[in-house]
Amino acid sequence: MRKVSRSALVTYSTAQMFALVDDVESYPEFLPWCTDTRVHHRDEGVVEATLELTRGSIRKEFRTRNTSRPGERMDIALVSGSFRHLDGSWTFNRLGDLGCKITLDLEFEFKSRVVDKLFGSYFEEICNSLVDAFISRADTVYGAKAGHAD
Known part of the structure; x- marks a missing residue:
């Protein structure tokens, strides 16, 4: 099983960043x-959606149910698709008036x-x-702000 964990400090609000992640259609x-x-x-x-990923001639679809606060x-949470297992989370933690993590x-x-051999590393x-x-x-939608860092 592969695991990914990434975070960043940004100068946008939790509401702004959440709205972008929640806007699956975009x-x-x-x-x-x-x-x-x-x-x-x-x-x-709750949002249930299918995403189609493409790499060259390889296309993969998967459907997830995203439950949010x-x-x-x-x-x-995985509903269906090419995965045996897929789950995870986005978290948005307010950092006062400075932005969020x-x-x-x-x-x-x-x-x-x-x-997995063909698509695993790419995913x-x-x-x-x-x-x-x-x-x-966020920079495009809300206007670039100085001060975001990994």
Whole structure:
């Protein structure tokens, strides 16, 4: 099983960063590996969606149920897809008026060893780049602010 844990200190509020992570429909606009998203269900505190990832001619889809406390936490649980196991969380911790700390923790394992050999390292790279991608998205959406650091 592969594990990824990344965090960063940012000058944006927990509400701003949470809103970007929760906006699954916009992922294809700023995550180059995400070619499609489909939201199947959105209710207060719960989003169920499918993400399509592409690398060359290889496409993989997976569906997750994200349960959240807005501005604080989002828990990610696998519903279906190419994984044997996928779960994790985003946490958003306020740092006074200075901004917040965002943390992504993920664990995953593909169903097939062949898929893991072909796609596992790439998916791990994707996971490791997510925090930076959301910081860049925040700079674009909210206007760049000085002072974010890993």
